[in-house]
Amino acid sequence: MFNQKSRKKSKIQSELISYIWICVIPLIILFAVAVARLYRYYQDYDLLVRNITSANTYNMQFKDNMDETMYRIITGSANWTNPEKKLVDEDPIAYIEDARGHFVLLREKTTEENVRSDLDALIRLMGILEERTNDILVNVEEGGHYDENMEMLDMNIRTLTSLIQDDIQKYIYDEASNMEKLRIQVAKSLLSTVRWLIIFLIVIVLFIYFISRRLSKRITEPITDLVEMTEKFAGGDFTVRYHTDRNDEMSTLAESFNSMVKEIETLIDDIHKEQENAKDAELRLLQEQI
Structure with a gap:
């Protein structure tokens, strides 16, 4: 019998618990929404940072590496025509394909139209650069095209790598602009969340005040009468x-x-x-x- 009484819920206690949940649940929901939004902003921001960092690597190295590699191949110092002596890391086609594959992945991840346009132009230039590079490599393997190859290096390869570098810099600039837009969105979202929290706190404080008066009145008046x-x-x-x-x-x-x-x-x-x-x-x- 004692266990039955101990398990029997107090109606006043149940009512008090329900009022507590009425106060707590909106705060939990608001907090969960705020955390979810901030986490989404964090993911977007982290993606932008990683994209800019990876693109900046090519911005600093791609043109110089490509121009130097092609020059070494034309002049013969790279031993391109000797499979046993040429270096694996001096393969310009593999270098171009690696860079193009990287920017293709960036294009698949982006949702901004201006950034997608930058990457489309960059990928097209990579394809043209690969074609011009193949032309020079064919001439090198045939031999006797030194002057023609040097002219193609100046007119085609270096021009294309300069254009690619410009497009990479434009991509980085647009991503940095998107990062600034995201920062402004985060600031607005944080300010909006703080405002809603303040409003909810004011409402909850008023609610608790009136409920506490009501509960105390319901408890003290009968006791006074008794x-x-x-x-x-x-x-x-x-x-x-x-x-x-x-x-x-x-x-x-x-x-x-x-x-x-x-x-x-x-x-x-x-x-x-x-x-x-x-x-x-x-x-x-x-x-x-x-």
């Missing part, structure tokens, strides 16, 4: 009864109080009757003795 009834009862008024239209613990307390008063009133009535019966018996006994 105190008054108890004082009357202690003064000898056994007709007092406490009535309430509530359906919670106060109703149980009122029933217990009324039942206690009724039982004590019945007990006192029985004592009075016993005393009267005892007096009657004493009178009869005295009369018989006389």
